[in-house]
Amino acid sequence: MSQTPTPNPPELVLLKKLWAQGPLPVRVLHDACADQLDWSFSSTRKTLTRMSDKGLVVYQKPEAKGVALYTARVSKTATLANMARDFMRRVLEVDGPLPHVVFSASKLLNDEELEELEGLLGG
Amino acid sequence: MSQTPTPNPPELVLLKKLWAQGPLPVRVLHDACADQLDWSFSSTRKTLTRMSDKGLVVYQKPEAKGVALYTARVSKTATLANMARDFMRRVLEVDGPLPHVVFSASKLLNDEELEELEGLLGG
DNA sequence: ATAAATATGCGACATTGGTCACAAAGTCAA
DNA sequence: TTGACTTTGTGACCAATGTCGCATATTTAT
Structure with a gap:
């Protein structure tokens, strides 16, 4: 269960945009993240296909007319919860339940969603 | 200033041991981390030399008699502070000062050290 | 219908990190 | 001294990532 691969930094940037905006065409996604990822369009595309291979996003071919869209396939809360749990345990060696404050300070x-997280991390 | 490279997971394991025990010979370090890094001795050694290249540790040749020692070159608090700050900002997009609770839950x-961290992160 | 602009499919190359193996050099007890 | 065992120095390999470029399909404006 839960083999949600942890997204690496650039992947996370792209995912965040998709979480916030919903399905987007590559071009738009690229432009929207241009400030954070100082990349060529090619790099964005390649990263997206690799993310697709990993199951982080879903690629939808255009149905005869229109552009292809990428959609986040992993849940925002679950992903953030996993990343936070990993970080806390691995780096800071916090072993009890994670302090809820950490998330409430997040602008994301x-x-x-905070309640959802509470559930995912509880116990 | 502060081009302290962020240690990756295995590197962090080794660093933690050095922080806790002080300078150690490779063999000892390897054995001490054997449970966490399921590695061959070679891997530990290689990682250590790469860490040395990056400036995370210092290699001290034995002076005529005795074993070589590795010493942590980066400070524990500064390293953890950097990692935490990066994680909070990059992943959770927390932008104010980091909640101090995060660290007080740490067993490390x-x-x-908590006070020191407070200083490093404050502002 | 064409050309200009885009979108897609692919292949490529360099770096970093994980992971070893192997051979030369050193150490030490029998 | 002579093995036996450890330490070191190196070189290798492969997977993941960062980062493109190019050639071919598509779309779209004239």
Whole structure:
């Protein structure tokens, strides 16, 4: 269960955009992340295909007319929860339940998502 | 200033041992981390030389008699502070000062070190 | 219908990190 | 001294990642 591969830094940037905006065409995604990933369009594309191979995103071919879209395949809360848990345990060696404060300071999560996280990490 | 390269997972394991025990010969370090790094002795050695190249540790040749020792070259608090800051900002997008709770839950830090961290991260 | 602009499919190359094996050099007890 | 065992120095290999470029399909504006 839960073999959600941990996204590496650039992958996370792309995923965040997809989480925030929903399915996007490569070009748009690239432009939207251009400030954070100082990349060529090719790099963005390649990274996206590799992410697709790993199951982090889903590639949808255009149906006759229109552009292809990429959609996040992994859940935002689950991904962040995994990353946070790994970091806390591996780096800081925190072993009990993670302090909930950590997440509430995040600009990425709203109340609903915070509750969800609470569930994912609880115990 | 502060081009302290972020140690990757195995590197961090080795560093932690050095922080806790002080300078150690490779063999000892290897044995001490054997449970966490399921590695051959060669891997430990290679990783150590690469860490030396990066400036994470210092290699001390034996002076005529005795074994070579590796010593951590980067500070524990500074390293953990950097890693935590990076993680919080990059992954969770926390932008204010980091919640101090995060560290107090860590089993790696004593009160003195916690204060030091406070200083490093404050502002 | 064409050419200009885009989008896609692929292959390529360099670096880093994980992981060893092997051979030369050193150490030490019998 | 002479093995036996350890330490060191190196070279190798492969997978993942960062990073492109190019050639071919597609789309779209004139």
